[in-house]
Amino acid sequence: MPPPLDIVVLGLSITSSWGNGHATTYRALVRALDAAGHRVLFLERDKPWYADNRDLPAPPYGTTRLYDSLDELKDEHADAVRRADLVVVGSYVPDGVAVGDWAQATAGGAVAFYDIDTPVTLAKLGRGDTEYLAPRQIPGYDLYLSFTGGPTLDRLEREFGSPAARPLYCSVDPEAYAPDPAAPPTHDLGYMGTYSDDRQPGLERLLLHPARQWRAGRFVVAGPGYPDDVAWPDNVDRVDHLPPAEHRAFYTSQRWTLNLTRADMVAAGYAPSVRLFEAAACATPVVSDWWEGLDSFFVPGEEIVIARSSEEALSALQDTPDDERRRIGERARARVLAAHTAAHRAEELVGYVHEARAATA
CATH class of the missing domain: 3.40.50.2000 (Glycogen Phosphorylase B;)
Incomplete structure (x- = not known):
């Protein structure tokens, strides 16, 4: 069995689901990776609208750290990024282009972009909108992990130069979502x-x-x-x-x-x-x-x-x-x-990391 991975995730939010669907995805994925023995550090920009609406301020799986600025991110977490087997930068991360440039320059292992909003991202790039991703960065990500599969993956590789565009769809935690026979429909x-x-x-x-x-x-x-x-x-x-x-x-x-x-x-x-x-x-x-x-x-x-x-x-x-x-x-x-459980996605992610390592060996 391969050894567990050290993974750093720079995502929009894991502590607050207010007005975003990213939190539930990250929670399920990090929980599944943690259960499989991998070590996950989640780094979240501390933003007021999430700070005021945190429904999971201290996730009980992996390690979550908040940072106030790019300078704090670089000062406090550069060592973890250098040591990680995988660094993941998510879509809609504040100052995402600067974060991605820093991650690509600093990481010692594989670097991935996790796009929870792929069609929106590509539409933004088509308008010249580089809110959280610039086209020039895509070839520098070892993996482009996408919520959207099918022809979009081919387009990411063919038009944007991604070395490996792979589906990493959303998922569900079966411990949190299950039937309730005692609940009559209202x-x-x-x-x-x-x-x-x-x-x-x-x-x-x-x-x-x-x-x-x-x-x-x-x-x-x-x-x-x-x-x-x-x-x-x-x-x-x-x-x-x-x-x-x-x-x-x-x-x-x-x-x-x-x-x-x-x-x-x-x-x-x-x-x-x-x-x-x-x-x-x-x-x-x-x-x-x-x-x-x-x-x-x-x-x-x-x-x-x-x-x-x-x-x-x-x-x-x-x-x-x-x-x-x-x-x-x-x-x-x-x-x-x-x-489509989080355990399936965690297993797929680990497989993609090993695939990326083999491609660059």
Whole structure:
């Protein structure tokens, strides 16, 4: 068995899930790496909006350290970066270009960019926006780890010169997400997600319009950032923010949950969201919009229901027999446990590191 790795992760946040999906991904991955015996140091820029909303200020796995500035990062953590077998720089890290340049210049082992927002990143680069990554840096990362697979990986290698673009999809911690047979559903359809302009038409089409059509149905939307002018039907409950500790109860209280995908992710395809895996792990059946590659994660009609219109969403809610609805959720859960847990991602990551080492040996 190969020896455990020393890994340093410079990520957006692991201590706060406020307004970002990065925290749950990092928590699951670091926990799985720690359980497998690897030593992980997570470095997070101390930002006020996260400091005011920390739902896991001291993660009980790996080691987490906050830093106030680039100078503090370099002064306090250069030795750890030099000694690490792997240094990971994540998307949306504050001063990410400067952090990436420093990591590439300082690291003694492999250096990876972990893009939790790959289609958004590539769209930004296309506009000349280098908020957290510059095109010139991509060839200098030994690995480009992407939340998005499929043709995007080929593009990263062909157009941007990545030595090795590999999928590292989001995942789920099965200890935190599981069915709750004692929890009777209180809502027919729910959705969890921070507001975004490009997801809102899907929310209108697949949840709000069905809610207006089916006044006896119960619906719920959780997530911050929704503007005051959204016309919420009376049968739609609103929750501003749910910390991860309450996600399982949210999913298990629903007969169905809705998965919506940002426009850049739809255009790229092969971009499952963490909410998709979380809900499935709870055996809550999912109604989802469609994007290329979705059928490589779940079998439509058997493990997930695709809705392209309000009528299709409403038909799933009203016409699917309860025993078939439960079977869809159970089949989706089996698929997640077989291929999409954090332990699977940790194993994949370690494999990529050994692959990168062999390529440079």
